Amino acid sequence: MKFKKIFFIAFLASLTLTACSTSNSTVDNASKSAALITDGNINDHSFNQSAWEGLEAYGTEYKLNKGADGYQYFQVKNKDDLKTGISKAIKQKYQTIFGLGSEAKNSITSTAKKHPNKNFVIMDDTIKGYPNIASVRFRKDEGAYLAGVAAASQTKTGKVGFIGGENSSVIRSFKRGFTKGVNDQAKKMHKKVTIYNQNIGTFTNTFKARTIAATMYGKNADIIFHAAGKAGSGLFQEARFINQARPAKDRVWVIGVDADQSNLGKYDAKGGQEANFVLTSVITGINVATKDIASRSYQDKFPGGKTITYDLKNNAVSILPGQIDPATWKYVQIARNKILAGKIKI
Numbered sequence: 001m002k003f004k005k006i007f008f009i010a011f012l013a014s015l016t017l018t019a020c021s022t023s024n025s026t027v028d029n030a031s032k033s034a035a036l037i038t039d040g041n042i043n044d045h046s047f048n049q050s051a052w053e054g055l056e057a058y059g060t061e062y063k064l065n066k067g068a069d070g071y072q073y074f075q076v077k078n079k080d081d082l083k084t085g086i087s088k089a090i091k092q093k094y095q096t097i098f099g100l101g102s103e104a105k106n107s108i109t110s111t112a113k114k115h116p117n118k119n120f121v122i123m124d125d126t127i128k129g130y131p132n133i134a135s136v137r138f139r140k141d142e143g144a145y146l147a148g149v150a151a152a153s154q155t156k157t158g159k160v161g162f163i164g165g166e167n168s169s170v171i172r173s174f175k176r177g178f179t180k181g182v183n184d185q186a187k188k189m190h191k192k193v194t195i196y197n198q199n200i201g202t203f204t205n206t207f208k209a210r211t212i213a214a215t216m217y218g219k220n221a222d223i224i225f226h227a228a229g230k231a232g233s234g235l236f237q238e239a240r241f242i243n244q245a246r247p248a249k250d251r252v253w254v255i256g257v258d259a260d261q262s263n264l265g266k267y268d269a270k271g272g273q274e275a276n277f278v279l280t281s282v283i284t285g286i287n288v289a290t291k292d293i294a295s296r297s298y299q300d301k302f303p304g305g306k307t308i309t310y311d312l313k314n315n316a317v318s319i320l321p322g323q324i325d326p327a328t329w330k331y332v333q334i335a336r337n338k339i340l341a342g343k344i345k346i
Contacts, residue, residue, distance in 0.1 A: 030068075030069050030093045030094075030095060031095050032062065032064065032069075032095065032297070032298045033064070033068075033069055033070055033071065033072075033093065033094045033095050033096070034055055034058060034071045034094060034095065034096040034097070034098070034294045034297065035071070035072050035073065035074060035089035035092075035094035035096070035097050035098065036048075036051055036052055036055055036071075036072075036073040036074070036098045036100075036290070037073070037074050037076070037082055037085040037086050037089060037097060037098065037099050037100075037104065037107075038051070038052075038073060038074070038075050038076070038085075038100055039075070039076050039077065039078050039079050039081065039082055039085075039103065040075075040229075040230055041075075041230075042073055042075060044230065045259055045260075045261050045263060045264055046229065046230075046232075046257065046258045046259050046261065047100060047101070047124075047229065047258045047259070047284070047286055048100065049259060050258060050259045050284070050285070050286035050287045050290075051098065051100060051123065051286045051287065051290050052073055053287040054286060054287030054288065054289065054290030054291040054294070055071045055073070055098075055290055055291070055294060056071070057287065057291045058071060058290070058291045058294040058295060058298075059071040061291075061295070062295075062298055068092060068093070069093075071294075072089075072092075072094065074086075074088050074089055079103040079104075082099065082103065082104050082107040083107040083110065083111060086099070086107055086108065086111050087111070090111070090115060090118060095118060095119055095297065096118075096119040096120075096121065096293070096294055096297040096302065097118060097119065097120050097121065098121045098123060098290060098293075099120070099121065099122055099123065100123045100124065100286075101123065101124045101125060101170075102124070102125045102166075102168055102170070104122060104123075104125075105122060105125050105127060108120050108122050108127065108133065109127055109130070109133070112127075112130050112132050112133050113130075115132075116131075116132055117132070118132060119132055119134070119297050119302045119304065120132055120133045120134070121133070121134045121135075121136060121290075121293050122134075122135050122136065123136045123286060123289065123290070124136065124137065124138065124170055124284075124286075125137075125170075126307055128307075129305075130304070130305065131304045131305045132304045132305075133304060133305070134293055134302065134303045134304055134305075134306055134307075134308060135306070135307040135308070136289045136293065136307075136308050136310065137307060137308070137309045137310070138284050138285070138289070138309070138310050138311070138316060138317055139173075139309065139310070139311035139312065139317055140170060140173045140174050140177065140227075140282075140284060140317065141173045141174070141176050141177030141180075141346045142177060142311055142312045142317050142339055142346060143177065143282040143283065143284065143312075143317040143318060143319055144173070144174045144175070144176070144177030144178040144181065144225070144227075144282055145177040145178070145180055145181035145184075145335065145339065145344070145346050146181060146282070146319040146332050146335055146336060147177075147178055147181060147225050147255050147280065147282045147319055148177065148178040148179065148180065148181020148182040148183075148184075148185065148225075149181045149182075149184070149185040149328075149331055149332050149335045150181075150255070150279065150280055150319070150324050150328055150329075150331075150332055151178070151181070151182055151193075151223045151225065151255065151279075152181065152182040152183075152184075152185035152186045152189065152191070152193045153185055153189065153327070153328040153331050153332075154223065154253075154279065154324065154325060154328045155193060155222055155223050156222055157220045157221065157222045158191065158192055158193050158194060159193070159194045159196070159219060159220050159221040159222065160182060160193060160194070160195055160196070160221055160222070160223045160224065160225070161195070161196040161197070161198075161213075161216035161217075161221040161223070161224035161225070162174070162175055162178050162179070162195065162196070162197045162198075162224070162225050162226075162227075163198060163199075163200065163209060163212055163213065163216075163224060163225075163226040163227075163228050163232070163235055164197075164198070164199040164200065164226075164227050164228060165199065165200055165201075165202060165203040165227060165228040165229050165231055165232075166199065166200075166201060166202060166203060167199050167201070170227075171199065171227055174225075174227035174257070174282075175197060175227075176346065177346050178195075178225055179195055179197070180346055181335070182195055183195075184335075184344075185331060185335075188331075196216045196219060196221055198212050198216075200212065200228055200231050202231060203228060203229030203230055203231050204229070204230050204231055205231050205234075206230070206231050206233050206234040206237070207234060208231070208234070209226070209228055209231040209232060209233070209234030209235050210234030210235065210237050210238045211234075212234075212235075213234060213235040213238040213239065214238050217238065217239075217242055217252050221252070222252050222253060223252070223253040223254075223255065223279060224239075224252075224253070224254055224255070225254075225255035225257070225282070226254065226255070226256075226257055227257050228257075232256075232257065233264070235254055236254060236261075236264045236265065239252055239253070239254050239265070239277050240265075240267045240277070243267055243269060243275070243277050244267055244268065244269065244270065245270055246269065246270050247269060247270050247271065247273075248269040248270075248273050248275040251269065251275065251277050252277065253277055253278070253279040253323075254277055254278050254279065255278070255279050255280055255281065255282065256278050256280070256281030256282070257281065257282050257284070258281075258282070258283070258284045258286065259281065259283065259284075259286075260281050260283070260320055261278055261281045262276060262278045262281065262320075262322060264278065265277045265278030276323065278322060278323070279322055279323050279324060280319055280320050280321070280322035280323070280324050281319070281320050281322065282317075282318075282319050283317065283318045283319065283320060284316070284317060285310055285315065285316030285317060285318070288310060288314070288315065288316040289308070289310050289316060292308075293308070312336060312339055312340055313340060319332060319336075
């Protein structure tokens with residue numbers, strides 16, 4: 001009987017230890033968990049998709065599962081529901097919560113006040129004065145400058161365009177970089193290049209984006225760079241419509257934004273030839289930043305209260321070779337090296 005009693009006590013102790021071990025493991029994982037809140041399609045070939053890819057890379061590196069105690073995204077219908085998405089992530093005990101762009105700014109600010117023990121990240125904007133909010137900014141003007149160099153070098157008509165979304169600091173950064181890149185390269189090549197600029201006013205009005213694109217292409221622009229989010233699909237629609245009636249050699253071009261948007265440029269040219277009208281894409285390393293901030297949080301080094309800037313130097317901003325011709329690509333690389341050396345100021 002004595003032996004049975006000792007065995008039973010040992011058995012109970014082992015159950016207790018197992019339960020404690022499981023509980024601690026859950027708590028540890030929960031404290032390393034990360035969630036992305038978005039009001040757009042997670043497969044948008046742009047901002048949202050890049051952010052999610054960064055979280056997936058984070059989960060892979062630290063062997064975390066998609067879902068509770070790991071990493072997840074919460075997609076809501078529109079920006080008015082972003083706060084609801086954040087609340088869902090908090091209820092499911094995610095520790096580090098990412099919001100994208102200025103549309104998430106108010107929701108993150110108000111929620112961070114109520115949950116000081118949670119980590120919040122505003123991507124592509126700045127929130128100051130909160131020790132539990134990290135702000136992430138990108139030198140988008142650097143990538144846009146390189147796009148401007150490419151556009152000025154490769155335009156055949158001497159006319160290019162820029163279509164922005166809302167008139168925000170981010171869009172002005174894109175516009176400023178692109179404009180300076182075009183003007184600097186045109187001067188270097190002793191050619192005149194006209195730039196058409198127009199903002200849509202939103203990031204969702206596809207019809208207006210297409211109308212603006214049609215006007216610019218109608219004025220003989222042959223390359224248009226957009227920084228218009230979801231609305232940018234209107235530019236792709238118009239470019240496809242125009243190009244399907246032309247030989248591939250006479251196509252008009254689009255420069256994509258934030259992620260590689262070459263898949264959106266596939267079409268059949270006049271005569272049935274398969275072609276693509278995306279000249280290049282300006283990459284904003286949302287994935288680089290998302291993975292980096294999540295990793296810092298995992299290591300208990302969350303940069304709360306700070307603004308982290310990502311640029312050409314840490315490879316978070318770049319431009320793809322795409323269909324840029326070899327001579328133009330050399331110009332792009334020369335400009336990139338001068339930016340890194342501090343010889344070009346934007």
